[in-house]
Amino acid sequence: MTLNEALALINKQPGDGSLNVYFLVCGCQSLHLATLLQAHLLKRLPRNQVQILTGFYGDFSGNLAKAAESNATSAAVVVEWSDIDPRLGLRSSGGWSAQATQDILATCRQRLAHFRNEVRKLGARMPVAWTGPTLPLPPIGNTIRAQKSVVELDLEQQLALFQLDIAQIPGVRVINPACGDQLSSSARLDARMELLAGFPYTIPAANALASCLVEVLHQPSPKKGLITDLDETLWAGIVGEVGPEGVSWHQEHHTQTHGLYQQMLGHLADCGVLVGACSKNELSTVQAALARTDLFFNPETLFPVYASWNSKSASVAETLRVWNINEDAVVFIDDNPMELSEVQRAFPGMTCLQFPGNQPAKGWNFLGDLADLFGKPLVLEEDRLRLASIRAAAELRDIGAQASSPEFLSSLQGVVTVSWRKDPSDKRPLELINKTNQFNLNGLRIGEGDWQRSLERPETVLAVISYQDKFGPLGKIAVLAGSQCGTVLRVSSWVMSCRAFSRRIEHHTLDALFQRFNVQDIHFTFAATERNQPLQEFFHALGVAPGPEGEACISRVYFKEHCGVLPHQVSSLTE
């Protein structure tokens, strides 16, 4: 984006959209960086208004503190070497003598320690995208430019350790500035503008920075599942022709691209991505190949595996049913364009990608594309539990109607744990609210900053429900948020993972609410969506009929009379 395009976009922003406030923290003049950041945000949020707050020139540390106290709901932080020590910038005349450089190293240690505290405070209030220095250091070492000096390496080490530290603060995301920006560090520096106006970036560099910041602050929802083909995809060769021992994925056979793909699948599965396989093959042949001990991933992570002569789309449909997720959350990978086209026609919302075959360069980029499709800022405990609970849910479904009988549910030895803690560092509740479609009160999505702000309000009520039974733990699977107003509890968000359906956890949740808050009525801000049928069915079964404005209500007395059996043990966690 050029500066003029950005300015034109800002001048056209809608006057009536909802306002999103961001804080740009930097030590330089914010100038074109603020302009380009605002424009990129408007591009991402076209129906909204965007306001960028900034601090004072030359006071990076103070601006961090100011951002933490502001009404912004997200922060974009851009630090340069000169913010860590002004002598590392162009506008200082402090000198780079041996004595001065030692002092610079010591100052950096102190300043970074101070920044750490400020970033911690900022991260507790809003999501933070942090960019470390992108501009070159001045030539303070004794070496030629092609050789790193000890001073330079010392500074880089301090910075790397600092960034490693802050990356572990919930809500703080450290940007990889090289991503999407092919500029060298010297092409990023506009020395003329730095000396003239205190703005050190060329316009292309500021644009790349702004784009990266927005990409990290507004990440697309990660995909949940990957369905892979087997022949010429998971391995090289047609297993039905060459046999289980004839297929390969190894360096010595020049089929390592398939080996890299296998490692990527194993890695994604470790991060909680569901990985299934669909192949046109005999099941026994596939099973024999998957039993090979030299696979680069654990084949147990593949669930389900469909091998038959049915159409691929039929197998994909069956996989979606077992996973109980929507097609738009799934990536299908096959080497055969015809199969891809057939699946894409049947599932227009699915991301269908062609496996690049044995082409290393394309294969390498393909792995990067998968990282972008499935990447998320944080891997939670629930991600690791997902596959086991999907398997358990599939077993429950196989049992059929009997699975919802009170006797069966009581035999599960289930424990429902309700946490009433409003912990802003727990990212799971918001993740659930923003990705759950089926059991969802109204489909409303909430920004991270707005969520953190709502948790600060004393009247806010939050219930985070975890569940485990003899099949294992499901982790945190439901969230209910709202506020108490006298004898009424108003529920604005209520979601439950589809992995937890059919266990009457929703009944336990309402019961726990009535008990804890001693309210007479619970009001729900309900809205029918295209996909929240399970929530609507629950209301219907309980006899809750939403009014024309979407307000639904249930009284304590009515609930007690109609809630039926509550089969699980319940425990509470409070502050």
Added chain:
Amino acid sequence: MNDIKKRVASCFSNVFPGIQPEEIPTASTASLAAWDSLGHVRLLASIEEEFRLQLEMDDFDELISYPLIMAYLEKRSSNE
């Protein structure tokens, strides 16, 4: 000439969205409140980008009105 005027006016409108078209030909740092030091940097950066040129540091001190900017761009265009 007309083309240059149009493009410069577009830069002014982009950087100072409140400016009326008839104010542009007489605009200067003295007449336009929004044309402060940061507005100046924005405007000249916008002009640099529009005309694919890089101003010298001294130009930033001198190009403080629409007529001066126009004169600079016309002279430059006739030298090309």
